[in-house]
Amino acid sequence: MAAVVLAATRLLRGSRAWGRSRLRFGAPGYRQFSSGGAYPNIPLSAPLPGVPTPVFATVDSQEKFETKVTTLENGLRVASQNKFGQFCTVGILINSGSRYEAKYLSGIAHFLEKLAFSSTARFDSKDGILHTLERHGGICDCQASRDTTMYAVSADSKGLDTVVGLLAEVVLHPRLTEEEIEMARLAVQFELEDLNMRPDPEPLLTEMIHEAAYRENTVGLHRFCPPENIAKMDRAVLHSYLRNYYTPDRMVLAGVGIEHEHLVECARKYLLGARPAWGSGAAVDVDRSVAQYTGGVVKLERDMSKVSLGPAPFPELTHIMIGLESCSFLEADFIPFAVLNMMMGGGGSFSAGGPGKGMFTRLYLNVLNRHHWMYNATAYHHSYEDTGLLCIHASADPRQVELERAKTQLMSMLMMNLEARPVIFEDVGRQVLATRSRKLPHELCALIRDVRPEDIKRVASKMLRGKPAVAALGDLSDLPSYEHIQAALTSRDGRLPRTYRLFR
Numbered sequence: 001m002a003a004v005v006l007a008a009t010r011l012l013r014g015s016r017a018w019g020r021s022r023l024r025f026g027a028p029g030y031r032q033f034s035s036g037g038a039y040p041n042i043p044l045s046a047p048l049p050g051v052p053t054p055v056f057a058t059v060d061s062q063e064k065f066e067t068k069v070t071t072l073e074n075g076l077r078v079a080s081q082n083k084f085g086q087f088c089t090v091g092i093l094i095n096s097g098s099r100y101e102a103k104y105l106s107g108i109a110h111f112l113e114k115l116a117f118s119s120t121a122r123f124d125s126k127d128g129i130l131h132t133l134e135r136h137g138g139i140c141d142c143q144a145s146r147d148t149t150m151y152a153v154s155a156d157s158k159g160l161d162t163v164v165g166l167l168a169e170v171v172l173h174p175r176l177t178e179e180e181i182e183m184a185r186l187a188v189q190f191e192l193e194d195l196n197m198r199p200d201p202e203p204l205l206t207e208m209i210h211e212a213a214y215r216e217n218t219v220g221l222h223r224f225c226p227p228e229n230i231a232k233m234d235r236a237v238l239h240s241y242l243r244n245y246y247t248p249d250r251m252v253l254a255g256v257g258i259e260h261e262h263l264v265e266c267a268r269k270y271l272l273g274a275r276p277a278w279g280s281g282a283a284v285d286v287d288r289s290v291a292q293y294t295g296g297v298v299k300l301e302r303d304m305s306k307v308s309l310g311p312a313p314f315p316e317l318t319h320i321m322i323g324l325e326s327c328s329f330l331e332a333d334f335i336p337f338a339v340l341n342m343m344m345g346g347g348g349s350f351s352a353g354g355p356g357k358g359m360f361t362r363l364y365l366n367v368l369n370r371h372h373w374m375y376n377a378t379a380y381h382h383s384y385e386d387t388g389l390l391c392i393h394a395s396a397d398p399r400q401v402e403l404e405r406a407k408t409q410l411m412s413m414l415m416m417n418l419e420a421r422p423v424i425f426e427d428v429g430r431q432v433l434a435t436r437s438r439k440l441p442h443e444l445c446a447l448i449r450d451v452r453p454e455d456i457k458r459v460a461s462k463m464l465r466g467k468p469a470v471a472a473l474g475d476l477s478d479l480p481s482y483e484h485i486q487a488a489l490t491s492r493d494g495r496l497p498r499t500y501r502l503f504r
Contacts, residue, residue: 107225
């Protein structure tokens with residue numbers, strides 16, 4: 001006991017000594033003059049003599065870095081937007097995708113996506129391409145959608161010449177060896193198996209709703225390669241497609257974070273007059289079909305009770321998506337439809353977020369919060385150059401408060417996404433590819449602010465007058481008929497016939 005008391009006494013003495021030394025040697029609470037030896041009597045509120053006056057950045061209401069577009073002699077467009085930073089994102093976007101495969105084997109765009117950044121006339125292997133990019137801190141990616149194929153690279157801006165030369169090689173001079181095509185077959189086969197096994201049905205439902213809405217035409221064609229076509233893909237089939245759709249007039253070289261003149265110079269060096277691997281003959285069989293909305297239903301009976309990846313089983317769910325024709329992104333009604341999509345909102349049955357996560361959207365308030373057995377209700381808006389598909393329906397007049405909330409949420413999402421360089425690159429490329437120009441963010445925000453309740457009523461009424469498209473996956477024994485679904489969408493209360501009501 002005495003030892004404990006002695007130890008405590010020593011600790012107290014040490015703490016008092018430490019406190020005294022702290023008071024003696026601690027920094028004063030207020031310092032009036034600079035502590036530098038060269039200027040001992042200069043107050044901190046006054047500038048040091050001989051030091052240049054600092055120039056601070058100012059915020060301008062107008063965007064300084066406007067998108068610049070130049071069209072080369074061969075029809076290729078070069079678009080760029082400057083952005084401060086060490087790295088840039090550069091890529092080639094092409095009017096090419098599954099919608100143009102009506103006269104070809106379905107799945108070519110899917111295969112080309114898997115074959116991207118493989119060996120070329122200048123690079124013996126994919127490793128050579130990746131090592132070249134690594135010298136400039138670069139990464140690469142290729143994405144093929146229904147109407148656009150995009151090859152993109154993010155790298156140090158000092159390596160722009162190398163990056164554009166590499167992109168030209170990848171797009172115009174792929175070797176497409178039998179070994180690479182066989183590897184692509186395995187990758188496509190694996191992706192198809194994963195698509196049918198994954199718990200999240202959204203990619204498969206999106207494929208089905210397009211097939212139902214645009215029966216056997218344009219954006220309704222298969223985006224993923226059908227299993228029966230995997231073995232049929234070869235170099236000759238791919239070259240026949242590339243010859244017609246990988247032409248300069250269907251391409252945009254887009255860049256963010258670089259000087260426009262430098263990008264144009266690189267484009268002239270590597271993409272002007274270049275002879276592609278499939279020959280330089282003129283395109284003779286280009287599909288210029290306009291999307292024809294048909295409406296309809298696609299059903300897929302499936303046992304969904306065993307999709308869980310772990311020991312705990314998922315609840316067995318039936319998934320239904322209903323789509324209605326909207327408009328293309330070139331039409332003036334595109335902005336009201338985008339606001340309507342945000343107003344419908346929705347999501348999963350659980351969310352840890354607040355208003356920014358859509359908790360006050362109509363699908364949350366009127367569906368998820370009222371019906372405990374609903375696991376998910378979400379609105380999607382797919383828009384293309386000649387058509388659009390809104391996968392939800394609206395049946396009531398919007399209130400002003402929720403309209404303003406939806407507009408604010410859409411503008412905030414737009415501005416937040418456009419802070420990322422790759423998103424700016426894709427936005428620049430897609431807009432210039434479709435319209436040969438680009439609307440800047442402040443112009444889009446002005447269009448969003450101009451949306452009125454009458455615009456929402458008008459586009460919703462126009463959409464509801466059309467035939468719906470329906471995609472259903474899972475146990476469909478109690479699924480209402482297509483005619484009854486169509487009748488419910490056009491009725492005043494949106495109800496199905498009494499046969500399907502839980503409480504009569």
